[in-house]
Amino acid sequence: MSLLWVAGFLLCVRWAHGTEYWNTSEVASVNNGGGGSSPLLVGLTLIQSAAAKHAVCLDGSLxxxxxxxxxxxxxxxxxxxxxxxxxCNDIxxxxxxxxxxxxxxYYMEKQIQFSGxxxxxxxxxxDFYNWNRVKIRxxxxxxxxGESYNEAAGLYFRGQRIWLAAMEELLSNGMRDASRALLSGCSAGxxxxxxxxxxxxxxFSSSTNVKCLADAGLFLDSVDVAGGHTMRSFFGDVVSLQGAGRYxxxxxxxxxxxTSCFFPQNVVGNIQTPLFLLNTAYDVWQLQQSLAPKTADPQGYWKECKMNHANCNSYQLQFLQGFRDQMLNAVKEFSSSGKNGLYINSCFAHCQSERQDTWYASNSPLIGNKRIATAVGDWFFDRSQVDEVDCAYPCDSxxxxxxxxxxx
Incomplete structure (x- = not known):
């Protein structure tokens, strides 16, 4: 598998005129702040109690x-x-x-920027600027x-324990008495x-208003451009290696x-807690790594289309419209529940809640007249029901x- 799977999809370098330019040789992420004001930098806290619980990172660190x-x-x-x-899906x-x-x-930034x-x-x-805001690394x-260990390679697959240790830490730091709580995350998060x-x-107690927001997490069990199942094979390896099935x-x-249950389309319909799904209909991560990875496109027929949607030919756009149709079909039942929220815009992007320019700015993406932040706030505070689905590409300017x- 490409190391892009390992590094993730956080390699942004420049934004201009409504288009994000990424360079896969860079290893930096840049978020545009609002109005040029000083960014909020927040320090890293290690969970000291995690060691006794063996709730550790891949290398055994806290x-x-x-x-x-x-x-x-x-x-x-x-x-x-x-x-x-x-x-990561193999040793x-x-x-x-x-x-x-x-x-x-050991390699985590000591401070990170909070935006979006x-x-x-x-x-x-x-709606959320003065809340307690936490990013769990x-x-x-x-x-x-995960819940496994590979002694030969010295790899700790302890994701479930990290989750529990982090929750225990936050509960002891005041979250236990929260009146409102929102769990969010982007991509793998x-x-x-x-x-x-x-x-x-x-x-939480029954008196706490608890909801969840999943941004760019709607990974589909799709057929790739060669008729194979790249994403299913990859997720199957992750689940098997890490022992994730039990959780x-x-x-x-x-x-x-x-493996099927690692795909959210088979899970979201049974979640009891109110959930908001935010996704792009043409998720560029899935285009790159699930639909048209190099293994499925060895001749590079999809290369130019993957790098810039404007270079996609009519057949490729038709294929991508089929992906959009699959996504909308996957959330049809989910969106019919009044407690849930949905915002699927027709952009070639990935992750929109943590970036300032896509979350809430003067030129943020819109469906109708509603920015993403406004839609999420309306849903969380029950100001209105949110079931926003964009028209198909290329209609959204x-x-x-x-x-x-x-x-x-």
Missing amino acids: PGYHLHRGYGSGANSWIVNLEGGGW KSCAFRKTGHHGSS ILSNKPEENP YCDGGSFL GLSTIFHCDNFRAL LPRTCTARMDA TCHHIVFRGRV
């Missing part, structure tokens, strides 16, 4: 989180954000992963679900949010195999599309 305290009307409200960053990729910040706290849904500025994050490679949503609800929702594993430069 897991960690970043917490910025709320104030005023938000002092008793909490957002817990699960970091994303791909997965080689996991051994590589543990040499970076997605596998070891984690911003502390009302003009950037109108992702260092297990299995969407906080969005997938984690779906899996742990009902577990998160169970941490997948029982409502799914009672009727399907564990508000998108911040991602275009790649360099090797893909």
Whole structure:
């Protein structure tokens, strides 16, 4: 598998004129702040109690989180954000992963920027700016679900224990008495949010308003451009290697195999806690790594299309419209529940809640006249029911599309 699986999909370098330019040779992520104001940098806290619980990163180091305290009307409200960053599916990729910040706290940034849904500025994050906001770092490679150990390689697959240790730490730091709580995450963190949503609800009393937001976590069990099942094979390896099957929702594993239950389309319909799904209909991560990976496109027929949607020919666009149809069909029953929320825009992008320019800014993406932040706030506070599905590409001129430069 490509190391892009290991490194995740967080390699942004420049934004201009509604298009995001990414370079896969870079290893930095840049978020645009609002109005040029100073970014909020939040320090890393390691979970010291995790060692005794063997709740450790891939390399055995302590897991960690970043917490910025709320104030005023938000002092008793909490957002817990699960970091994303791909997965590792075999010993080689996991051994590589543990040499970076997605596998070891030794390599984690001591401070990270909070923006988008984690911003502390009302003009950037109108509904959640003064809440307690937490980002839990992702260092297990299995969407906080693993429970295994490979002695020969010295790899700890302890995602489930990290989840429990982090929750215990936050509960002891005031979250236990929260009046409102929102679990969120993007990409692999969005997938984690779906899996742990009902577990998160169970941490609180019945008086706490608890909901979940999964951003770019709707990974589909799709057929790739060669007629194969790249994503199913990859997820199957992750589940098997990490022993994640035992922690997948029982409502799914009672009727399907564990690999099928790692796909959210087979899980979301049975989640009891209110859940909001935010996704792009043409998710560029899935286009790159699930639909048209190099293994399914050895001649590079899809290369130009993958790098820039404007280069897709009519057949390729038809294929991608079929992917969009599959996504909409997968959430049809889910969206019919009044407690859930849905926002699927027709952009070539991936992750929109943690970036300021796509979350809430003067030129943020819209469906109708509604920005993503407004839709999520309306749903959480029950101001209105949110079931927003964009018209098909290319009708949406508000998108911040991602275009790649360099090797893909």
